[in-house]
Amino acid sequence: MASARRDPLPGTVYLVGAGPGDPELLTLRAVRLLRAAEVVLFDSLIPERALEYLPAGALRIFVGKRRGRHAKTQDEIAALMIAHARAGRIVLRLKGGDPTIFGRLGEEIEALARAGIPFEIVPGVTAASACAAWAGIPLTHREHSRMVVLSTGHGKQGEPELDWDSLCRPGRTLVFYMGGHRLAHLCQRLITHGLPETTPAVLLAGVGFRQPRLVAGTLADLAARVREAQVEGPALVIVGAVAGLAEQAPGGQRRNGP
DSSP states (O other): OOOSOSSOOTTOEEEEEOBTSOGGGSOHHHHHHHHHOSEEEEOTTOOHHHHTTSOTTOEEEEOOEETTEESSOHHHHHHHHHHHHHTTOOEEEEESBOTTTTSOHHHHHHHHHHHTOOEEEEOOOOHHHHHHHHHTOOSOBTTTBSEEEEEESOBTTBSOOOOHHHHTSSSEEEEEETOSTTHHHHHHHHHHTTOOTTOEEEEEESTTSSSOEEEEEETTTHHHHHHHHTOOSSEEEEESGGGGGGGGSOGGGGTOOO
16 A cells, blocks of 8 residues: 555555546645656546646656546556556546445555556545535435435446445435436336335536536436436536436536536
8 A cells, every 4th residue: 555655655556536526626635646756647537727737747647437438448547557657656546436346446545466566545525425516416315315325327248237225215316426327217217116206316517627517307307307308418417306306406516506
């Protein structure tokens, strides 16, 4: 593991969460490391304003992944991190949101550990909390939800392998990352396994960027509402009683971008 020292160390890889897109939600630690980085490997959805913290001479390598389109394979990303660290550079692996949540962090730290490369993990604001805050949704609520489940909405072969019966127990808030592509199927699965069709559900896209979108509905009609609104791109889906509280949020709160 990385040294406990707080100054950036040459030959170390820093796996840093850049938050949901709004540069004001970067942590102070992330900004400090950006300013010291000599090499940065950055994902899709990293705000350009965050990269402005980098030194002028820093090497920038785009390694972003979108569904069906990968700038670099996971093995290539690992090889780049290891090579630059072995050359004695301060290496920043910049990921959207929080690197520990659906960020392929496990594969990368395993590769670094096998190569004997010191690393540090720097958390960031994850999409679940950022989207919920922007939409005025409390992820937990004493009357409605005492448990939050973070899940992927997309698996290697399309449908994620999930314990649907467990997800559909009452009193839970369900948050699906990458939930937009198979939204209709996702909603139908939840209904089939026991959630009422009237369960509130919202889809959020672009939160933290300049054109955030929110579509509210129920499990029965959310997919149709999203198609009608023509919302595209990476999206997060929140399901449960608390999702119905999105309608109570002040209108001005949801109009502002970064």
